Amino acid sequence: MEMLNEIMDAMIRGSLIGFFASFWLMGLVAVWRWFLGVVKRFLHWLCPKWFKPKTEEADKN
Incomplete structure (x- = not known):
């Protein structure tokens, strides 16, 4: 009986x-996604000429 209790306790602790x-x-991933989004927006603000939106003509080629 003691062994069964130990196994059940180990299963509950593991779960x-x-x-x-x-x-x-998941929290760590959310924080990193937020942080990388902030960095991306800062880079867009700092150097807008590097991040020009694509034109429709460039998409057709």
Whole structure:
């Protein structure tokens, strides 16, 4: 019976660790996406000539 309790306890702990680790990873990805978006907007503001929008003629070629 003790071994069964230990196995159940290990399964619950593993599930909780996996659950919270996945939330932590999603939060980390969200922060990095936000940060890279801010950097991209700053670069567009800093050097607008590098980021000219494509014209329709360039898309047809």
